[in-house]
Amino acid sequence: MVAINGLEMARQVYYNLTPAQLVELACGRGEAVLTDSGALRVTTGKYTGRSPNDKFVVDTPAVHNDIAWGTNKPFDQEKFERLYHRMLAYLQNREVFVFDGFAGADEQHRITVRFINEFAWHNLFVHQLFVRPQGPVSDFAPDFQVICLPGFKAVPEIDGTNSEAFIILNFERRIVLIGGTHYAGEMKKSIFTVMNYLLPQKGILSMHCSANVGVKGDVALFFGLSGTGKTTLSADPNRRLIGDDEHGWNDNGVFNIEGGCYAKCIRLSRENEPQIWEAIRFGAVLENVVIDPVTRTPDYDSDEITENTRAAYPIDHIPNALIPGVAGHPKTIIFLTADAFGVLPPVAKLTKEQAMYHFLSGYTSKLAGTERGVTEPEATFSACFGAPFLPLSPLVYAKLLGEKLEKHNTSVFLINTGWSGGPYGIGKRMNIPYTRAMVTAAIEGLLDKVAYELDPVFNVYVPIECPGVPVDLLKPRNTWADKDAYDRQAQELARLFAKNFAKFSGNIPVEVVAAGPRTV
Template sequence: MLNEYGIYDAEVFHNLLPSILYEHAILYEKNSNITDSGALSASSGAKTGRSPKDKRIVKHPESENDVNWGDVNIPLTEESFQINKQIALEYLKKQKRIYVYDVFAGWEKSCQLKVRVICSRPYHALFVSNMFIIPTKEELAQFGDPDCVIFNAGAESADENVSGVTSKTSICLNLERKELIILGSEYAGEMKKGIFTVMNYLMPKKNILSMHCSVNEGLKGDVTILLGLSGTGKTTLSADPNRKLIGDDEHCWHDEGIFNIEGGCYAKCDHLSAEKEPEIFDAIRFGSLLENVVLDPVTRIPDYNDLSITENTRASYNIEYIKSAKVPCVTSHANNIIFLTCDAFGVFPPVSLLTSEQAMYYFISGYTAKVSGTEVGVKEPTATFSACFGAPFMVFSPIKYAELLSQKLEKFPKIKTWLINTGWTGGGFGEGQRISLKHTRSIIDAIHDGSLKDETFKNFDVFNLKIPLQVKNVPSEILDPRNCWKNREEYDLSRRKIAKMFIDNFKKIQEGSHIAQAGPVID
């Protein structure tokens, strides 16, 4: 199976069942344990989050004009890519055991990508078996050549002498070869986001909108999309016992509806509890993977409040472990679109209703905060603009994805678009407090049952958003964030400061566009 890569001597394990991967992890890997609930606990080593500054895309004539080059999509030469690939292969050739997993990305058959992952750690193989779609025996027998290959040699350092490589870590993608090379990072999330990046390149070419979002479906068939960066609540808020989960992170919207790219969920589990997030808590059982979570050395009970390893503790599990999941993970077109923002300044209201023009503006802007732990070096929430609520994974210009969203909003004019702040209120980070998850859930419940759209709204100054005067089970005084600050003059200054950040950011993306008129206005 791996002879074409010069891997002859290693024992190759193909699509092993989780039970055998458990055995291998316990036998061959340090810091691997079985938790009291039956999940496998593993360590990703030094890197406990993604390394976006080390991500590279090969600059090739076929895709060069498609890629939005810059701080996110940094170019790499074909020569440097081949050197990195050779480093990865030399590492893999030396291993006694190699794990190969053939999987699918995308539940829609016409858009499905055949992915082969080659790695040396059973922990990574288990992650892949959870996060992607596992072929049936018949599908595996007919799998053939993959469309995309991941060479995960994360335990081997990159060579900083290679042109374009600037650290011991290198995550490089070749869009023409459909190959991803991972060096210098054993963080499993690099694999799933690598394939997401590939889908963000392939799908728009088919006029399909790829989105960094979660999706769920009501009992009456109504569909909600929740877009947001890691840490804004996509996974938590989509796991609703009263709604069917389509997926928690990566989706595509085509002419027939919406489909999940993945076969599993990758939930943050800092301060996880059965009371606050019962669906996720109960999903952590045999077959699930806990990443960088501290365990009690005697009882093997996870301590989700101990963030001494990282604040980016994670749980990976098959989507079927969520009782309300809908499998196959496909659904119809959206009724509600929710933009999730984690506002570290405490300026934005808990919920706002957007016009279609504002929907485009806030989608392109992608305002949120980078939450500690999700990326290397981020220690506390930092205000940022991440276009389409997923800039680190987008290949084209944000305008490309915005145009595809605009087509959907025009085709389905009854869609309601909302901006929900899951960040701070009563002040910024360090002064205010995080908006209550209970209140956010109540707001989303009101969106789903249709009551919120029928409430009375008032104008939110500067940003000119519509905010409700009341929401069932939510204190009315918190709906206008200005009321929650002790010093309202300081709030006004902070609001103007954020508004200017929006205006300056949009100038970089599309200065002079009519969409800019939907943004904030400073007198």
Template sequence: MSVTANTAVLNRLQPLGFARVAHAHLNPTPAELVEAAVCRGEGTLTDTGALMADTGRFTGRSPKDRFIVRDVITQDSVWWGDINIPFAADQFDQLHQKMVAYLEDKELYVREAYAGAHPASQLKLRVVNELAWHNLFCHNLFLRPEAGVDTSWLADFSIICAPGFEADPAVDGTRQSNFAVINFSKKLLLIGGTAYAGEMKKGIFGVLNFLLPHAQDTLPMHCSANIGSHGDAAIFFGLSGTGKTTLSTDPNRHLVGDDEHGWLPGQGGIFNFEGGCYAKVIDLLEEKEPEIWQAIRFGAIVENTRFVPGTRTVDYANKSVTENTRTAYPITYIPNIAVPSVGPVPTHIFFLTADATGVLPPISRLDKSHAMYHFLSGYTAKVAGTEMGIVEPQATFSACFGAVFLPLHPTRYAEMLGQKMDEHAVNVWLVNTGWTGGGYGTGRRMRLSHTRTLITAALTGQLDGVKFRPHPVFGVEVPGAVPGVPTDLLDPRRTWAVKTAYDQAANALANKFVANFEKYAAAASPEILAGAPMAVSEPVVA
């Protein structure tokens, strides 16, 4: 229902600092939001009915402009540094007041939703948007209350998002005009100066990453998840672009969610934080990803895409704006989903890494030591477009495959994963969705069909009787054969034309792992350290 400004709407916004509201829409429908976005010039309709919108200057997240207010709640618990940058409480208050003053005369869109599909871990949200299409994004990505539910609640956390409001760094304490600032005491996230919608969803992910380990001993995870026909759950860790959405959207398994989940203590199982999917669509093809293709219809959003000239057909190969083109749609647009978005304790965990060096095997099995080490290392490559300035793959280490979303020290999350592995029988796999036959520029990208076959083999028990051998440098267990996959592909060294070049690359990558891990070594247990790679001085003999 869309409601213009009245006492009920103002009562909802007064706790957020609004003394008056010129014109506000409360929980408008997708149709109303699409109409408003088109009429306001925020977007256009594609030939499938999806809304195409641009995010302007920022086509990805801006991690250097993400801040957390330092106060009595966060002072001694947040992992302060380049990822969690402290922000003064008084400057937050000043910025908050300026944003409210900016918005009070604007037409606003207010959304009430949840984060967390499990009733014990739900976060009641209230979002105030300057843009209609942003409110549609929130409708799609957060969990939607059922019809008839009273949403006049006191929100557990709120977002005020005003792309048109720019900060003055000299006065407001920001790095530049755009910002995302979390205040845990005031339960408020301020976003300004950027229209990249992903800042809202990732902001709430960061909030849950702080709250859930403290309050419920629940492990928050940057992962996708699905359930097989026998009730077996699998989770897929990985940064944007490594294949979480693609590989978890499997027609033979029920999708729990594509990006953010929690793992409850005991036998509580897993649950989705969100109510939608935010998938990359660069080079999207119907024959390769039919579920995502068919989900891009009325109510869905496509970001920073372009039309085939003279048509309203999206050209998914067009990278003229960014490689980080995306679609946002409700999870109900996927035909094969778990209802509700919860699942049992997982039996398989996949760490997805887009290895730009071409060193790691396409699939390998990890014992507990290697699992904790690789989880804490979080090695992958940032792929083009997921952050500002990234135009080609860059090797990186991101703790827990999502360091930029972790307010607590990464060892806290790694220790929780180790505890889960002690409590439950779970297989952990490292899957390289990156390069083979050489590094980026020399080798080739792993075929999606091969990756799917490897994951299916692991999920269906086809690897249970296969002989494994340890990788000579990384110690992970490599299968000798997998039905449907060329045997030579399984051993990455065999795919390189010059074997000594592979040995050098493997040693170089191992040394990068060790160097990166130095910041965790003092706090890491001997069991975690046992999972470290062993660089060798002599060429590896096959």
């Protein structure tokens, strides 16, 4: 029996095991099986994604005035302490897995994190997703501790939770409690939420984005909600990957918060995403991917378990990854949106004020069939392209963005990876080679050499030409057979933007408000 961090009653504590040891234990304990590529395959039961309604922040005097209550749900201090001690008691006479690592590739701004897991595969997940110590760990003093026990289910009437599942962050105690859900992504996003609380207090912009860098040191950032192409478009064989999801931007440049990648792999193919395909090998974790019971070959086209199938792997599984993930200031920022209404321009250049407007809006579309009850495209707005992970007001992050854009003269582009020629069901999804051509032109500065026209509805600057893209495609109204239908749909989306943005009114500069779409 090993005594560590209140785990004196645990039967066995496995401390900082290697991936090989964790894979062996996960298989031996019946938690997982190996696929034909050597990746570990697991299923997560009823929870195949995050549970935002089950996430809370402990309301303490030290943080009360900082937290954006409303988007963040408060949790009682006393109930947290009772739950914390019940979880420690739950571990009595059980096997426990501990991983000590870092969040933040920049050594000046990283935090130390200790993960305490009930499952070996969960411990492998955090080992691969976070920054791993170089060499043996000794005298590790965690800044934050995450206790993740899927088998421990809350009792809402007693514990004050909304269900059996819970994710509770206590910034004062520096503890995160996770229970009732097997979905490993809760650990990853909990620490991202922690960094979204800590970094802005140091003048560092924390960002939900992917990042890569060219041979000349030119850094590009890609913001976008799920389904917009953030991971796919940032995986470029001609550029080095800094990270695929979470970054900080300080006075020296950008840095990856993580040490691994967590890619959606529904309909993954070697032809379209070769880097991700090859990264799914020994040491990787596949969540909820259907596999052949005999050959153990994954069926990435199947959504039998969930559409949200995932692959987790260390970033060094990507051959051209930048390690450590630290680079200079961004030359280019790209906001990605998948507009299912088919009215946004495929590419537009944004002023600082327009960039702050669209950053605060965080727009994309949900498609019919992707969620129960969604029968036609729905506009979705997620502030800063990551509202569920923002403990502070979105205005804090937008202000930091505006300051950094101005200081470093960073170019910002809005790229629509959604529909053209009509809405979803009538038009067609933007051709991927065209989208890649727009991204390349933006990053390589080719769009700095062309003329622009102001879109009369969406109030953004649209290039009159783009290398590798048909001219008519650049103006979405030209691609619609029914121009009146386009005008009605464009106005409808403009009104949705305005309605969403109204919640920020009175708290931001008028020039940022004026940078949004124009309604009639």
